[in-house]
């Protein structure tokens with residue numbers, strides 16, 4: 430969105446956000462601020478509410494209680510398509526391509542609907558997104574036939590085609606091999622360096638710590654830690670609840686322990 434931020438206005442302000450599915454309370458009075466330019470990694474065990482949090486920011490879910498603001502504007506009741514048009518893009522945990530369309534057509538849909546572009550401008554935005562995600566060579570292939578790495582690239586390409594101000598990444602490294610990870614990490618680094626604020630949920634913690642400026646840990650719908658990656662990974666509550674490590678040991682987990690976190 431075109432709004433300029435003053436120094437005191439975060440890009441995202443989440444206040445006392447709670448969400449339930451029926452009787453299941455998934456998020457509980459969660460408050461969080463994200464400043465423009467940050468790359469925030471989100472960790473937490475399965476079922477902690479991480480994807481739900483991104484759905485509440487992107488607008489596919491409306492919170493039971495609480496508010497979400499974007500650049501100072503309350504968007505809690507704004508629908509997902511409005512948020513997409515105003516700079517919020519989500520790369521889904523489970524890729525959701527239009528399987529019957531080509532890779533390029535999939536990205537064109539985002540450039541048009543979410544990005545608000547038409548004709549040549551939409552085509553240029555789509556091709557740029559495909560090039561950034563190393564998918565240009567597959568532009569005319571059927572999206573339904575892609576392997577996992579390419580599906581993840583396509584999910585990110587669709588998000589980038591709308592030229593987001595805020596990019597929400599839900600486990601884009603999940604399921605990839607170690608050999609495939611550097612490309613994804615470099616992609617996130619490049620998108621961030623180009624000026625996009627990023628929130629990245631990931632179980633592959635060493636991928637997150639390679640690029641994140643800040644880490645938060647969510648457990649049972651509550652934030653239990655928020656700080657630099659080293660601070661959060663050394664936090665006793667994080668170590669005991671999420672890492673399954675002895676909270677009495679004060680040193681941060683070593684790389685072996687972090688790599689043991691692959692989902």
Ligand SMILES: Nc1ncnc2c1ncn2[C@@H]1O[C@H](COP(=O)(O)OP(=O)(O)OP(=O)(O)O)[C@@H](O)[C@H]1O
Nearest residue numbers: 450453455473474475476477478479480481482522
């Ligand atoms: N649409 C839904 N209807 C009912 N329950 C849901 C729905 N979506 C999620 N849940 C439940 O809400 C809880 C939080 O789910 P969420 O997907 O936010 O967790 P997560 O932290 O992203 O987990 P994971 O690491 O496994 O992706 C889980 O218990 C999940 O089963």
Ligand SMILES: [Mg+2]
Nearest residue numbers: 479480481522
């Ligand atoms: Mg999830």
